[in-house]
Amino acid sequence: MTTEIETTVCTEDTGIFPQTCAKFSNESCESCGRFLGPDRQSCIYCGALRAYRIPVRKFRAFGFALIAVGFIYFFLAFSYKPVFTPLTDLDESKNFQRVRVKAYVAGVYTNKDKYQKDTSVNMTLRGLKPDGSPDPGKGGMNEIRLRAEGGVGTDLIKNGNLPKIGDQVECSASLYAGPGYRLLSLSSYNFLKISGHAGLSAVTTFHPVTVSGLLADPDSWRNKTVTVKKARIVKCYARYNIDISDPDADPSQKLLVFGVQPDQHKEDELVSVRGTFVYYADGNCWEIKTAKEDSEALIRLGEE
Numbered sequence: 001m002t003t004e005i006e007t008t009v010c011t012e013d014t015g016i017f018p019q020t021c022a023k024f025s026n027e028s029c030e031s032c033g034r035f036l037g038p039d040r041q042s043c044i045y046c047g048a049l050r051a052y053r054i055p056v057r058k059f060r061a062f063g064f065a066l067i068a069v070g071f072i073y074f075f076l077a078f079s080y081k082p083v084f085t086p087l088t089d090l091d092e093s094k095n096f097q098r099v100r101v102k103a104y105v106a107g108v109y110t111n112k113d114k115y116q117k118d119t120s121v122n123m124t125l126r127g128l129k130p131d132g133s134p135d136p137g138k139g140g141m142n143e144i145r146l147r148a149e150g151g152v153g154t155d156l157i158k159n160g161n162l163p164k165i166g167d168q169v170e171c172s173a174s175l176y177a178g179p180g181y182r183l184l185s186l187s188s189y190n191f192l193k194i195s196g197h198a199g200l201s202a203v204t205t206f207h208p209v210t211v212s213g214l215l216a217d218p219d220s221w222r223n224k225t226v227t228v229k230k231a232r233i234v235k236c237y238a239r240y241n242i243d244i245s246d247p248d249a250d251p252s253q254k255l256l257v258f259g260v261q262p263d264q265h266k267e268d269e270l271v272s273v274r275g276t277f278v279y280y281a282d283g284n285c286w287e288i289k290t291a292k293e294d295s296e297a298l299i300r301l302g303e304e
Contacts, residue, residue, distance in 0.1 A: 029043040029045065029046065029048055030048070031043060031046055031048035032045055032046040032048065034046075082100060082170070083100065084100050084101055084102040084170070085099045085100060085101055086101075086127060087101060087103060087125065087126070087127040087141060087142055087143070087144050088127065088141040088142060090141075090144060090175055090177060090182055090184075091141075091177055091182075092177045092178060092179075094175050094177065095175060095176065095177045095178065096174065096175070096176070097174070097175055098172060098173070098174050098175075099172070099173065099174075099175050099184075100170070100171070100172045101125070101144075101170070101171060101173070101184070102128060102168070102169070102170050102195070103125040103126055103127055103128060103144075103168070103169060104125070104126055104128065104166065104167065104168045104169070105123055105124070105125060105163045105164065105165055105166065105167045105168075105169060106124045106125065106126045106143070106165065107123065107124035107165065108121070108122075108123050108124075108162070108163060108164065108165060109121070109122045109123075110122075110153065110157070118149075118150040118151055118153065118154045119153045119154050119157060120147070120148065120149045120150060120153045121147070121148040121152075121153035121156055121157070121162065122145060122146070122147050122148075123145070123146040123147075123148075123163065124143060124144075124145060124146075125143065125144050125145070125146050125169070125184070126142055126143050127142040127143075128168075144182050144183070144184055145182070145183055145184065146171065146173060146183075146184040146185075146186060147183060147184065147185050147186065148186040148189070148192075149185075152186055152187065152188060152189055155188075155189040156189045156192070159189060161189055161192060161194065163192075163194055164197075165291060165294070166197055167194050167196070167197050168194070168195050168196035168197065169192060169193065169194055169195060170192075170193045170195050171184070171186060171191055171192040171193070172191040173185055173186045173187070173191065174187065207221070207224055207225065207226045207227065208226075208227050208228075208229055209221065209226045209227070209228060210228060210231075210246050211228060211231055211244060211245050211246045211249065211253065211254070211255045212246050212249055212253055214226065214228075214255060214277060214286065214288075215253060215255065215286065218277070218279070218286050221277045222277065222278070222279065223276060223277070223278060224276070224277055225274070225275065225276050225277075226274065226275070226276075226277045226288065227272070227273070227274040228244065228272065228273045228274070228288070229272055230246075230247055230270060230271075230272060230301065231244040231245065231246060231247065231270070231271055231272070231273055232244060232245055232246070232247045232251075232268060232269070232270055232271075233265055233266065233267050233268065233269045233270075233271060234251045234254045234267065235254075235267060236262035236263075236265055236266065236267060237262055238262065239262065240258055240259055240260065240261075240262070241256055241257065241258055241260070241262065242256075242257050242260055242262050242265065243255065243256055243257070244257055244271065244273060247270060255286060255287065255288060256280065256283070256285055256286070256287035256288070257273055257275070257287065257288045257290065257298070258275075258280070258287050258288070258289045258290065259275065259289055259290035259291070259292065259297065260290055260297065260298045265298075265300065269300060269301075270300075270301040271298055271299060271300055271301055272296075272298070272299040272301060273288055273290070273297070273298055274288075274290070274294065274296060274297055275288040275289050275290035275291060275294070275297055276288070276289045276291075277289075
């Protein structure tokens with residue numbers, strides 16, 4: 001005697017194979033959809049493990065979702081623009097906060113610690129105008145000091161990431177601000193990027209003068225950046241110093257130039273000099289102090 005088992009025959013409209021129905025849907029392969037029965041651990045058609053195999057349909061859906069997320073990520077990354085805080089907004093209300101600034105370098109100073117192991121770097125940063133060009137205004141809230149102490153300063157130099165005067169930089173640093181002081185502290189050399197170079201002439205005003213003009217009224221030129229367009233080398237010293245005078249003037253009317261390489265020049269050579277006109281107290285004389293970062297501090301013009 002044959003016993004008939006009650007089954008529900010499903011139509012093609014249900015989207016389920018005719019061999020099974022909704023109440024036997026767990027007896028089908030989740031990967032290929034074929035009917036297997038209740039006791040099989042793997043599919044005899046595609047070999048998929050029923051308990052552990054991720055269904056192909058779910059895997060495809062996950063893949064499409066991952067691609068969509070990737071497109072969204074790249075779109076956001078491409079359209080992202082960093083937000084920089086103006087130097088004038090760095091006050092006590094942002095003390096101890098990490099800020100991102102964009103400015104140009106107006107000064108770079110280095111010094112080694114007492115054990116001569118690490119080099120600390122101090123930079124003077126000045127703000128930018130709304131059009132992105134350097135704002136040469138001095139002091140006030142438009143100027144701030146950036147410090148890279150110890151190993152951070154050493155890493156800046158070692159990795160060739162030390163800015164020069166006139167460089168435009170972007171940095172992320174911690175702000176320390178209080179009554180009468182403001183300071184940015186750089187915690188890693190990776191947080192400072194040189195984004196452009198405006199050049200020293202773009203951030204400094206040079207005053208064209210002659211040697212005799214400087215010596216005639218030195219106080220009016222004190223601490224100003226000057227350019228002597230044409231001068232004659234009177235004497236070359238052993239290190240760092242030369243004496244210059246106007247080409248056709250009395251050689252006794254001479255002016256000291258500090259911060260150059262005398263061994264690369266010779267007496268009676270015509271040169272162009274630019275730097276800061278200062279009073280050298282130890283030598284009891286006036287001098288033009290050149291900047292190491294200025295590639296046009298001393299230019300050879302030739303001989304007459």
